[in-house]
Amino acid sequence: MSEVKIHRVQPAWKKNALIDNDTYLKWYADSVKNPDKFWGKHGKRIDWFKPFSKVKNTSFDGKVSIKWFEDGETNVSYNCIDRHLKKRGNQTAIIWEGDNPYDDKKVTYNELYEHVCRLANVMKKYGVKKGDRVTIYMPMIPEAAYAMLACTRIGAIHSIVFGGFSPDALAGRIDDCKSTFVITADEGLRGGKPIPLKENTDKAIEIAAKAGTKVEKVVVVRRTGGKVGWVAGRDVWYHDEIATVKGDCKPEKMKAEDPLFILYTSGSTGKPKGVLHTTAGYLVYASMTHQYVFDYHDGDIYWCTADVGWVTGHSYIVYGPLANGATTLMFEGVPNYPSQSRFWEVIDKHKVNIFYTAPTALRALMGAGDEPVKKTSRKSLRVLGSVGEPINPEAWQWYFNVVGNGKVPIVDTWWQTETGGILITPLPGATDLKAGSATRPFFGVKPQLVDGEGKVLEGAADGNLCITDSWPGQMRTVYGDHERFVQTYFSTYKGKYFTGDGCRRDADGYYWITGRVDDVINVSGHRMGTAEVESALVSHDKVSEAAVVGYPHDIKGQGIYSYVTLMKGVEPTEELRKELVAHVRKEIGAIATPDKIQFAPGLPKTRSGKIMRRILRKIAEDDFSALGDTSTLADPAVVDDLIANRQNKK
Numbered sequence: 001m002s003e004v005k006i007h008r009v010q011p012a013w014k015k016n017a018l019i020d021n022d023t024y025l026k027w028y029a030d031s032v033k034n035p036d037k038f039w040g041k042h043g044k045r046i047d048w049f050k051p052f053s054k055v056k057n058t059s060f061d062g063k064v065s066i067k068w069f070e071d072g073e074t075n076v077s078y079n080c081i082d083r084h085l086k087k088r089g090n091q092t093a094i095i096w097e098g099d100n101p102y103d104d105k106k107v108t109y110n111e112l113y114e115h116v117c118r119l120a121n122v123m124k125k126y127g128v129k130k131g132d133r134v135t136i137y138m139p140m141i142p143e144a145a146y147a148m149l150a151c152t153r154i155g156a157i158h159s160i161v162f163g164g165f166s167p168d169a170l171a172g173r174i175d176d177c178k179s180t181f182v183i184t185a186d187e188g189l190r191g192g193k194p195i196p197l198k199e200n201t202d203k204a205i206e207i208a209a210k211a212g213t214k215v216e217k218v219v220v221v222r223r224t225g226g227k228v229g230w231v232a233g234r235d236v237w238y239h240d241e242i243a244t245v246k247g248d249c250k251p252e253k254m255k256a257e258d259p260l261f262i263l264y265t266s267g268s269t270g271k272p273k274g275v276l277h278t279t280a281g282y283l284v285y286a287s288m289t290h291q292y293v294f295d296y297h298d299g300d301i302y303w304c305t306a307d308v309g310w311v312t313g314h315s316y317i318v319y320g321p322l323a324n325g326a327t328t329l330m331f332e333g334v335p336n337y338p339s340q341s342r343f344w345e346v347i348d349k350h351k352v353n354i355f356y357t358a359p360t361a362l363r364a365l366m367g368a369g370d371e372p373v374k375k376t377s378r379k380s381l382r383v384l385g386s387v388g389e390p391i392n393p394e395a396w397q398w399y400f401n402v403v404g405n406g407k408v409p410i411v412d413t414w415w416q417t418e419t420g421g422i423l424i425t426p427l428p429g430a431t432d433l434k435a436g437s438a439t440r441p442f443f444g445v446k447p448q449l450v451d452g453e454g455k456v457l458e459g460a461a462d463g464n465l466c467i468t469d470s471w472p473g474q475m476r477t478v479y480g481d482h483e484r485f486v487q488t489y490f491s492t493y494k495g496k497y498f499t500g501d502g503c504r505r506d507a508d509g510y511y512w513i514t515g516r517v518d519d520v521i522n523v524s525g526h527r528m529g530t531a532e533v534e535s536a537l538v539s540h541d542k543v544s545e546a547a548v549v550g551y552p553h554d555i556k557g558q559g560i561y562s563y564v565t566l567m568k569g570v571e572p573t574e575e576l577r578k579e580l581v582a583h584v585r586k587e588i589g590a591i592a593t594p595d596k597i598q599f600a601p602g603l604p605k606t607r608s609g610k611i612m613r614r615i616l617r618k619i620a621e622d623d624f625s626a627l628g629d630t631s632t633l634a635d636p637a638v639v640d641d642l643i644a645n646r647q648n649k650k
């Protein structure tokens, strides 16, 4: 591999940083040496109705049991709203930027309080109680946050289903957690196109009813005013309802381990899992990581571009920032509407200081060139973040040099729905950066690399990433299926949480996520992460995106099959194919020579923008009769094209 350049912490990043390198090292050592003491202290960052006396009570063995702060009592909405009112009632809590650039609004903490209380009272009026499951199927509008917080206020468990999901996917999630109360909108709006949320909900409710779950009540927010079907008695308008109830609602006293929300994983690797997070540990961890990973200071304008339908939206649009009294920006639209400059224009418009997005968005924007970025100022930016997939060094450099003008640190944050918050990440004022590395563990996180047999690998090594001890934000179970929880995460390597990701640790102790373990390819006995080959392909200037999988190969065991999306305007030719093969050989070595290259106008992605390699694997194997669960696929049409142009036709 080409030499890795180190980007040292710049004086400006260190100047007012909350954590410098010495502090990081000291806190980290303390946190893993004495977790009870460390988290006992930081557990007090949230307000408690009844203080905890026990801190950590966790076991990764046998039945697996994870409890944090278990005898304490608190409430999430209280921590995200009420406790701020005295000091920052008139401060903006949420900046909303609509799909249309002329549509925006600001919601203060005082206003947030009233909205949340009213919706909580509406839910109570219709009989929603502590422990009931409420499904939220919403566009990115402030009401989505109100709905989440209203649930937490009364102790209901929310399950958010991303607004881009189909009626079938929604029905499956309603039925899986037996949710009888749904909050939705007439329509969503993305890139100028309406999304029929209410219509989808109606269909989903029918499907769920057949499966045995009857939805009793649907609260509908009017977003576009589009025409919708109506079931009298079942459906009610949000704006009508909130006018009939009081603007105050006492927050329910919740035990630390009471369930907070269920969230289904993206489904990149199989049937989505209903990840269950609980109240206090989650909030402590989300708020603490939000503060330190983004070096969040009072008054900063913070923008995470995720959707609240993903865990990133839960932890880093709503709960983490609001628990910290931050101003959080919520964006309804898409990165390239109405123009390729939209992200950067929004940053200038609202003077965004901290910006957190995904590699998939960056790669897409990179494909449009530097001009749309360069015509904006972006001078308010202080921290840039990335999450969701390995960020290939090429995209990292572009983010750093073009978006950040070489002056803004990038935090490449590795974590999962299951982890509740960020586990491996740089800290802006403390960590020297390497493009493509998530760098070092956050406080309290103990990563370990093991080989296929479970042997612990020390020092610089390449293996499977496990975490050996619990942290407060960890998921507690798969909803309704604890056995699946134990099986999925704790049975591969006894006594350890197995992440499912492959990872390399370099001589400096930096972690490099190499992709999912299932995606590791074994060519003539050499293990190779798909991320590495993909990065090499993407570093060619005619390539916009690449996905690599293995397929059975008579001689090598596995061959390397690459799907390549070219930059706009580049013609796919035999010559280019040869050029790309030569390029990968030069970047990595002969061992990584792609055996097949298929030019693809689009790659199959989950709705959260992740490449679904298991589908690509099937197509590469010329076995596409059963592609498995494709309900979370963003654009099923790309699959037909991939099948039609497959290179391994028998």
Ligand code: ATP
Residues within 6 Å of the ligand: 265, 266, 267, 268, 269, 270, 271, 272, 273, 386, 387, 388, 389, 390, 391, 412, 413, 414, 415, 416, 417, 418, 438, 499, 500, 501, 513, 515, 516, 608, 610
């Ligand atoms: P499923 O579990 O249903 O297959 P998923 O794993 O895509 O879906 P998420 O929890 O949203 O669902 O994603 C977590 C995964 O995303 C991680 O396990 C990792 O593979 C990848 N990931 C997230 N952030 C990073 C990052 N900064 N660098 C590398 N990989 C990342």
Ligand code: MG
Residues within 6 Å of the ligand: 265, 269, 416, 500
């Ligand atoms: Mg996963």
